[in-house]
Amino acid sequence: MGVLEGRVACVTGGTRGIGLAIAKAFLDEGAKVVINGRDPAKAQASMDGLAAGDNVHFIAGDVKLRTDCEAIVQGTVDHFGAIDILVPNAGGGSDYAPVAQMTDEAMNDAMVWNFWHTFWTMRAALNHMIPREWGRIITMSSVEGKMGKPAISSYVAAKHAINGLTKSAAKEVGTLGITVNAVCPGAIETDVMMAQGPGAAEAMGLTYQGLLDMFAGESAVKRLNDAEDVAAVAVLLASDAGAGITGSMISIDGGTSPY
């Protein structure tokens, strides 16, 4: 019997990378899981890989749109009858550049993708969780939610904003059986990292490998992290045993962030 038996979870950006690892870990612990992504074709491959039958359900949607965010949460409730665990996991950035050259569009894209998507899904999910007096929200922050790096200020600002939202919401619902926590992974070579890393590296004046080496070099373990490491923490936070942890920002970064 898994620690998430009978729970319903929703993971945005759940078809690959960290989101997919969390979905798999939740399924292994007995939860029913909605995974979200933009592309139904890509999702099919992920669903096949999970091989979880009726326990996993895909909802297509673009997390940069409020209506889609709300539809993903509502769709979870409609399909599985509840939403117990929300993981607003999707995120990223684009057109990285130093602040002096950062465009409004690039800053806005990172804020919508990371922060607004987290807010929209959190608000919608809390409205289901509060009357039921049970819930777990696990936001996807980053080591960059605690630290800063040049040329990725849009991403850094958005992840810091998620940490603030997480702490504030935790205080609002603390007595209602609902916890709100952030996980702060160090660099992981996910598909998103492989797609966006070269651009971020260029904005920092580095090669892609140089970027990865910089992240690893800042840590105590001197290597990158894995999606499964993050998933193990998500399971703990989502479980009944996680009831006493809220408003926290748990680092899975090999000893990188100073607090």
Next chain:
Amino acid sequence: MGSKLEGKVACITGGTRSIGRAIAEAFLAEGASVVVNGRDEAKGQRCLDEMGAGDRAAFYAGDASKQSSVEGLIDFTIDRYGQLDICCLNSGGVKMTAPVAQMTDEEWLLEIDWNLNHVFWGMRRSLQHMIPRQSGRVIVTSSVEGKLGKPGIPGYVTTKHAVNGLVKSAAHEVGTQGITVNAILPGIIETDIVRTTGPDSAIAMGLEGYDQMIALFTQESAIKRPNRVEEVAAVAVLLASDAARNITGCLFPVDGGTMPY
């Protein structure tokens, strides 16, 4: 019954009751062998009887504020089970705390030995065993007072801040050697030791009594209740497991949303 710690060997200072006991039981449930430590031989035996884990559990009598006891626990564990994979430096507390202006040298030195030196002695001894094996977990029971401060418990606050620094520094020393070093920072828990020393601590803190002290701590949290030992034990299992190989130098809060960072 899980298997996340199958084949692992753990030792826990202050392991016969409260947080340490909950960690011991959680580790046993995940397949580890565990040595628990405490001062009282009779309590130790009762603890072993209650846990009912047979050869997978042992007791080592000793005072965690004494270097010989802490090092003796590490050596005994390695002797008994052939290795040490997980060292939980959990014991700690205050005896007769007071505001700085009234703090006695005796109490101050006791708290330094019990809460800080004990962690250093245990960490040093276990790292000397873990480094050649390139594998290990050190888990320190710190406190919400390792990040915050309250009046009337200056020794406790100081030593818990200090162990957080020790944890971060050691984590960077052994980060590439398969060893993680982390602290768990629980909020207030109504453990035996809090129930025993709490009434005196409350007076040192300028409060009317024990209940008011518990209320003060819980009001600072988001969940408005004390934490539970099982909540700490679940985090200890995670940190001890293979899945936590990339969590190190971390100050892991289990405080119901009390700490600001």
